Amino acid sequence: MSDSYALEMRQITKRFPGTLANDRVDFTAREGEIHALLGENGAGKSTLMNVLTGLYHPDEGEIYINGRRFRFNSPGDAIAAGVGMVHQHFMLVPNQTVAENVILGLRDVPFRLNGRRIEENVQAISEQYGLPIDPRAKIWQLSVGEQQRVEIIKVLYRGAQILILDEPTAVLTPQETQGFFATLDEMRRQGKTIIFISHKLDEVLSIADRITVLRHGANVATVDAAGMTKPELASLMVGRPVLFHIDKPECKPGEPRLLLDGISALDNKGLTALNRLSLTVRSGEIVGVAGVAGNGQRELAEVICGLRATTGGVIDIGQNNVADAPPIVVINAGVAYVPEDRGAVGTAPNLSVAENMALKAYRKPPIGSGLFMDRRLMREQAAELIKRFDISTPGPLTPVRKLSGGNLQKVILAREISSNPRVIIAAYPTRGLDIGATENVRNILVDERSNGTAILLISEDLDEIFALSDRIAVLYEGEVAGVVPGEQADRDAVGLMMAGETPEAETAPAVTTPHTEAAPS
Amino acid sequence: MELALLVNLLAAGVRSGTPILFATIGEIFSERAGVLNLGVEGMMLMGAMTAYGVAYGTGNPWLGVLAAMGIGGLLALLHAFVTVTLRADQVVSGLALTFLGTGLSAVLGAPLVEIRSAPRLPNFRIPFLADIPVLGPIFFDHNVVVYIGFLLIPLAWFYIYRTRPGLELRALGEYPAAADTLGINVIRQRYFYVILGGALAGLAGASLSLAITPLWVEGMTAGAGWIAVGLVIFAGWDPVRGAMGAYLFGAIRRLPLDAQNLTFFLKNPTLGYFMNMLPYLFTIIVLVISSREAMRRRAGAPAALGVPYVREERGA
Ligand SMILES: Nc1ncnc2c1ncn2[C@@H]1O[C@H](COP(=O)(O)OP(=O)(O)OP(=O)(O)O)[C@@H](O)[C@H]1O
Ligand SMILES: [Mg+2]
Numbered sequence: 054m055s056d057s058y059a060l061e062m063r064q065i066t067k068r069f070p071g072t073l074a075n076d077r078v079d080f081t082a083r084e085g086e087i088h089a090l091l092g093e094n095g096a097g098k099s100t101l102m103n104v105l106t107g108l109y110h111p112d113e114g115e116i117y118i119n120g121r122r123f124r125f126n127s128p129g130d131a132i133a134a135g136v137g138m139v140h141q142h143f144m145l146v147p148n149q150t151v152a153e154n155v156i157l158g159l160r161d162v163p164f165r166l167n168g169r170r171i172e173e174n175v176q177a178i179s180e181q182y183g184l185p186i187d188p189r190a191k192i193w194q195l196s197v198g199e200q201q202r203v204e205i206i207k208v209l210y211r212g213a214q215i216l217i218l219d220e221p222t223a224v225l226t227p228q229e230t231q232g233f234f235a236t237l238d239e240m241r242r243q244g245k246t247i248i249f250i251s252h253k254l255d256e257v258l259s260i261a262d263r264i265t266v267l268r269h270g271a272n273v274a275t276v277d278a279a280g281m282t283k284p285e286l287a288s289l290m291v292g293r294p295v296l297f298h299i300d301k302p303e304c305k306p307g308e309p310r311l312l313l314d315g316i317s318a319l320d321n322k323g324l325t326a327l328n329r330l331s332l333t334v335r336s337g338e339i340v341g342v343a344g345v346a347g348n349g350q351r352e353l354a355e356v357i358c359g360l361r362a363t364t365g366g367v368i369d370i371g372q373n374n375v376a377d378a379p380p381i382v383v384i385n386a387g388v389a390y391v392p393e394d395r396g397a398v399g400t401a402p403n404l405s406v407a408e409n410m411a412l413k414a415y416r417k418p419p420i421g422s423g424l425f426m427d428r429r430l431m432r433e434q435a436a437e438l439i440k441r442f443d444i445s446t447p448g449p450l451t452p453v454r455k456l457s458g459g460n461l462q463k464v465i466l467a468r469e470i471s472s473n474p475r476v477i478i479a480a481y482p483t484r485g486l487d488i489g490a491t492e493n494v495r496n497i498l499v500d501e502r503s504n505g506t507a508i509l510l511i512s513e514d515l516d517e518i519f520a521l522s523d524r525i526a527v528l529y530e531g532e533v534a535g536v537v538p539g540e541q542a543d544r545d546a547v548g549l550m551m552a553g554e555t556p557e558a559e560t561a562p563a564v565t566t567p568h569t570e571a572a573p574s
Numbered sequence: 575m576e577l578a579l580l581v582n583l584l585a586a587g588v589r590s591g592t593p594i595l596f597a598t599i600g601e602i603f604s605e606r607a608g609v610l611n612l613g614v615e616g617m618m619l620m621g622a623m624t625a626y627g628v629a630y631g632t633g634n635p636w637l638g639v640l641a642a643m644g645i646g647g648l649l650a651l652l653h654a655f656v657t658v659t660l661r662a663d664q665v666v667s668g669l670a671l672t673f674l675g676t677g678l679s680a681v682l683g684a685p686l687v688e689i690r691s692a693p694r695l696p697n698f699r700i701p702f703l704a705d706i707p708v709l710g711p712i713f714f715d716h717n718v719v720v721y722i723g724f725l726l727i728p729l730a731w732f733y734i735y736r737t738r739p740g741l742e743l744r745a746l747g748e749y750p751a752a753a754d755t756l757g758i759n760v761i762r763q764r765y766f767y768v769i770l771g772g773a774l775a776g777l778a779g780a781s782l783s784l785a786i787t788p789l790w791v792e793g794m795t796a797g798a799g800w801i802a803v804g805l806v807i808f809a810g811w812d813p814v815r816g817a818m819g820a821y822l823f824g825a826i827r828r829l830p831l832d833a834q835n836l837t838f839f840l841k842n843p844t845l846g847y848f849m850n851m852l853p854y855l856f857t858i859i860v861l862v863i864s865s866r867e868a869m870r871r872r873a874g875a876p877a878a879l880g881v882p883y884v885r886e887e888r889g890a
Contacts, residue, residue: 069886108755109886129757144752146745147877157745158756162738207756 058117059084059246060105060215065114067100069455071447074100075111076270082215082263087237087247089257089278091290092267093487094459095445098250099141101267102217106138107131118215129158137213139204141220141250141458145192151175152188155207178206182236196347198229205236215246222251223485226346226513234260252487254283266290291489299495302503304523307336309369310507311357311388311476316366316376317531318356326352328531329366334476334507339498341522341539342511345551349531350511351393354480357509358390359383370476384413387475391465391482393511395458399465402454406446407435409453410468438467443493458485466497477501480511495521515544529553577708583825584712590786591824592723593618593778593795597802598809598816599730600774604650606734606811607767608747608878611653612668614775615799616675617646621779623683626790630692639695639780646776647769649675654768658761661882672799680792687791695719695785719781723817730813743767747876750883760883775799801853808864811876819860826853 107125621642629638809816
């Protein structure tokens with residue numbers, strides 16, 4: 054037994070019905086190191102970490118912490134042993150406050166809660182690690198980045214020595230990621246062991262000390278980060294060389310397919326989110342929407358798809374004005390939507406893969422006929438799509454909630470693209486996807502575009518925007534701050550526009566007020 | 575309306591609202607933990623019958639109360655086993671429990687119907703306080719169960735909002751997976767609160783048959799259990815609002831009885847039917863209004879209400 058490891062997992066095997074999620078995995082981590090865990094979607098990263106936190110019972114294998122053997126029967130045992138995890142899907146109670154979430158489940162809190170004391174303690178930790186947060190805020194009022202800070206504080210508050218972070222940066226803006234890395238550095242300096250799951254290889258190479266790669270549930274390599282390169286890591290993960298370059302035939306834009314003219318809309322809090330926005334997407338081109346999160350991206354997609362009311366303007370998808378038309382009208386006009394929220398908006402979690410894939414096609418022949426559906430045909434078509442899009446699932450009848458994040462996204466793409474759309478609205482289509490799947494999705498989008506589909510691509514990933522877009526529209530405070538051709542786009546110029554520092558944007562405040570007031574409701 | 579009549583009505587409301595209060599607070603605990611129990615009516619009936627029988631048999635009404643709470647808890651344990659462990663549908667299981675309790679109490683309680691002499695819980699007039707005009711007779715001249723009800727309201731409120739286990743209880747019904755990852759034993763705690771809810775429903779039954787309407791007849795709760803289930807929603811899962819609702823409904827249920835003595839009604843006997851309908855009409859109106867209000871305050875049902883928790887199951 055080796056005592057130099059803060060954590061040692063030996064020969065961990067975990068099976069789910071129809072899936073071998075972890076296959077005799079050995080995993081070690083040292084004190085004061087940041088250890089990155091890589092692997093494709095469904096490789097078993099979250100599963101391995103859930104075993105470590107006592108949430109899942111391994112079928113086989115042993116866990117040693119500082120050389121001592123532990124058997125975890127529940128997450129409580131793991132917490133007591135100093136293991137804490139920030140889950141891929143946040144584990145926060147939405148209608149409770151930050152402070153309440155932090156102390157939830159602690160045994161040594163007095164029976165009678167002392168709100169003030171707890172808030173002070175939370176404040177102290179948040180200052181020590183540079184995680185600014187208002188302890189009295191309710192979780193549902195916080196942005197995703199803030200919620201993540203709460204999760205980290207929660208783990209630190211329990212005095213965890215081993216911290217697991219499951220894809221913490223997938224939902225962060227680039228600025229937030231910078232702050233997050235500073236926190237990680239601070240924790241490493243304090244001698245904590247950090248296990249960090251991510252699909253973003255640049256990040257991993259810049260912050261990790263060592264890297265472990267899982268493939269199909271098995272550990273294929275544990276290496277020092279120094280000296281590794283992106284392509285090396287990628288081919289370890291995928292098992293074949295990965296091209297980071299996308300073959301994009303020349304853009305031949307055709308007739309306008311999606312026309313937005315002076316669109317205005319409010320966000321969930323009732324504030325102006327879109328401010329007289331105008332944009333055109335033509336057949337055969339990808340228009341990328343760049344911008345700092347929260348500048349109207351989400352509302353833009355929802356307004357087009359009929360999911361959010363407008364307060365003015367015209368949307369034309371080759372028919373009449375479809376602003377405020379019900380989604381079915383938009384769907385029938387040939388608009389496909391890959392939504393930001395895959396779980397709640399994109400799929401019905403308890404329905405099978407086949408049913409989710411048929412959620413658009415079931416109304417019409419050949420699958421739908423009158424009151425009935427041809428379920429056999431639905432299954433066959435699903436089986437074909439599973440093959441074509443390389444979706445890893447036990448079968449077409451598996452409920453989609455059992456799929457890993459990446460495979461869920463492929464199910465949505467399969468459904469949307471098989472509907473032969475005229476226009477695709479893709480919101481963050483590769484968020485949380487592994488590099489193989491990302492490459493796959495990007496190629497699918499480029500193929501669709503080359504076949505004449507008009508694509509509106511919303512993404513916070515500038516690399517993605519630059520790699521795919523034929524034109525780039527920069528969104529700032531609900532307006533298009535500028536449109537630049539994708540070919541010669543200059544990163545710095547786009548970055549400045551995103552920050553609102555352009556002549557157009559400078560005049561914006563003056564224009565904003567009359568617009569919002571004049572907007573008809 | 576004369577003041578004396580109003581005082582009378584309100585005092586009667588507090589008295590006959592007490593069983594509803596116990597049942598409502600019990601159901602609030604159960605639902606806060608994420609388990610809907612539609613068996614309240616059945617558990618109340620079994621509680622009322624058991625309390626009456628045990629009080630008669632032993633001569634001690636307090637033993638009747640304990641037995642009623644025990645039988646309520648036992649029936650709730652059955653519900654917990656079926657819904658929490660076997661993960662069956664909570665609505666179906668709860669309805670079955672009500673049928674079971676209604677039927678079983680009728681059969682087992684048949685011999686008790688003839689008996690009119692079981693010992694009752696004592697009345698207690700609180701010295702000095704009961705002499706305060708208006709408030710005195712409304713609040714301080716009652717059976718002891720009414721005072722137990724008074725105590726339960728702040729206790730339940732304090733427990734839910736101001737204590738560590740109360741915080742865990744609230745998390746349990748909102749996001750059990752989060753509670754589980756923090757080392758809270760979701761299954762055990764759900765059992766606990768479902769059983770607590772059953773015990774309080776049993777107490778509700780006992781307070782009915784040993785104090786409020788001291789006798790046993792088949793189906794004597796007359797829908798009070800269902801009113802409690804509805805009140806939980808009206809109350810937004812809050813015990814203080816639940817208590818106010820319970821007393822209000824108590825008063826409305828009494829209204830037809832008291833109003834019969836007014837000469838106006840003696841002249842128009844058909845209006846009595848209208849008055850009898852009022853509590854139910856009122857229930858519907860209140861539910862409609864309060865659900866809108868709850869949406870505005872974001873104080874809706876516990877998010878995980880009705881959903882069994884399975885640790886290694888992915889997704890909600
Ligand atoms: N609770 C579960 N029930 C059934 N199958 C599961 C469950 N959790 C995971 N799986 C399956 O186990 C495999 C590994 O899943 P896991 O979530 O560990 O992948 P991952 O590496 O974290 O992927 P991602 O990058 O998409 O998050 C997948 O095939 C998944 O479908
Ligand atoms: Mg994962």
